[in-house]
Amino acid sequence: MSWDKVFNFTDYSELLPLVHNSLLAGLILGIVGGLISTFVVMRDLPFAVHGISELSFAGASGFLLLGLNVVAGSLVGSLGAAILIGLLGVRARDRNSWIGVLMPFGLGLGVLFLALYEGRAANKFGLLTGQIVAIDTPALSWLAVISVIVVVVMLLIWRPLSFASTDPEVAQARGIPLGPLSLLFMVLLGLVVAMSVQVVGALLVLSIVVTPGAAAVRLASTTAGATVLSILFATVSMIGGILLALGSSVPISPYVTTISFAIYLACRLIAAARGRSRVF
């Protein structure tokens, strides 16, 4: 193989304007992904993220087959999965087996829809591994609108959500409605996952919605601090990934996931050096 395919920075200045939309999308996704990521880790939901993204893939490929809007399909699949997981998986053990049941079904449906689809192959592959160059202005507006909704709702529920994510028993005794709050959080998570699927693909959503938070909680001592770090990590991974992928002929996903993973490793090492936890 030639490394030119992986790293190639010739004609960089001419290429840069072409990815203007992608960079904006990456920035938006970094912010909301990082914002929700800390709580995904605190609430022990990484597996749910995986489950939701597979169902989101099924929705998107179903809509692609029917000739409908792929983003809408992705949202339908994602929100449906998030709500089902929120309603049926209240306890952690229940939840994990329920996700394990739901996920292969969603993935199977997705495979079926794609097998029946006769359009461009890039459309199929993109849903699984990312297609950020395909972000056009209407799609970007959708991302922006959904992001604003997620950020505003997260700020409104910030205090009860932090309380309930740290100490659910006492939070409930203080009158916080754990069930509805948890369901609302799942809906927000569904929205963020549907957005991420458009950009990094269903298989790699975890690198934006789980890894930054998992890295941040190793270093930060407050929930707000962890969230700021997590947003920073997610944004660096997204923007860095797009910029590195620009001259290459491979999708952006491997760049994003590698940066995200490297940040996580670095955080573990720093935490170990500070004596807060062991590396392994």
Next chain:
Amino acid sequence: MSDIEDGAQLVRLSGAALGFDAGEPLWEALDLTVRPGEFVAVLGANGSGKTTLLRCLLGMQPLSAGTISVLGKSPTAARREVGYVPQQRRFDPLTPVRARDLVGYGYDGHQWGLPVLSRRQRRERIDAALAEVGATRFADAPASRLSGGQQQLLRIAQALACDPRLLLCDEPLLSLDLHHQREVCAVVDRRRRDHDTGVVFVTHEINPVLPYADRVLYLAGGRFTIGPVDEVMTSQTLTRLYGSPVDVLKVRGQLVVVGIPDHPVHHSSSEPHDEPHDEPHDEAPESAGPS
């Protein structure tokens, strides 16, 4: 509807019963009042419904019969003025929360939206609650790095952050060493003396609370006894309550209860499952004291 007498009582249960679909009620015909500044210890074996009683007082569990009022209101309406201390349970080591954040949850953790109150007022209130339990020196430490005893003091500070008129404690001494058990009891006692806060204290450990308890509610096999410590904690009273011979001995100034039956005679049918903590030493003496 709330007359003068009602207002003077922090807790008023009358003819209260609690039963689940199958089997006999956990307890019934329970009358209990708690006055301001009063320390009521709730004792009894596992499965006797101690924790469920607290859940009723918190409005998380409806009674199956009788009436309940907390601070002269429904338990749900009173919740903001009630402090709750759960049993000790470690936080996950990766929880990004400091000691003072945990206390802050008790102050405004239930509020939606962005904070509108002044940050200074919030900080003062949290500092005061931390000082009240003697936790100032580890106020900025990550909560998950603290010892079980320190975490339990924080839980009390959290419960005090809302300046409660009633404090409900559910096995706060569980898995603490004797030193911390005494410290927790002393902190709770000081609070109720200084602020006239009523205390309902559910516990397995009799001895640490004996110096402070004004009255004991002893639950056993669907029945109960309420009264001053020296009237309830006698061989005669507990033998009558359990329906089989029970001895209350005083050894080196510590009370030891011997002979509590595995299944009280009149409640042998099904094992109630209300208490989340399954302790293996169900039939052991209720308190071991210092050895």
